[in-house]
């Protein structure tokens with residue numbers, strides 16, 4: 831059975847305990863921007879239920895043009911007012927640098943990507959950079975944002991101030 835088939839089986843089980851439909855606007859008026867890391871199940875680790883929050887994920891949980899597009903829609907169309915950033919220890923983006931990633935892709939495919947990987951070495955610095963971008967972007971209705979590092983070995987969040 832492929833992984834997709836296993837997920838379809840799991841979905842049928844999910845539908846049997848489905849909690850029912852919810853409004854499109856998140857009930858707790860919060861958006862989470864987080865890394866795509868497979869060890870961060872954001873809803874349980876933040877105490878969120880279905881319909882509570884938007885979750886925007888990418889490699890690193892970095893604030894890109896598309897992250898800002900999603901946050902802007904989240905706030906102006908769907909009423910969120912708090913933003914929570916969740917980066918984490920042992921991130922894949924700490925395993926190389928931007929040039930190394932571009933070299934790797936070019937060697938494998940013959941094509942050098944036009945974007946940078948947004949790799950980083952210090953996770954706290956990376957969170958501070960993301961906080962600064964959210965706080966200064968002119969398109970948001972609310973600049974209320976806090977940033978955290980999730981420890982993948984303990985399950986605990988640590989705030990970056």
Ligand SMILES: [Zn+2]
Pocket residue numbers: 865866867889890891918920921922923
């Ligand atoms: Zn990561």
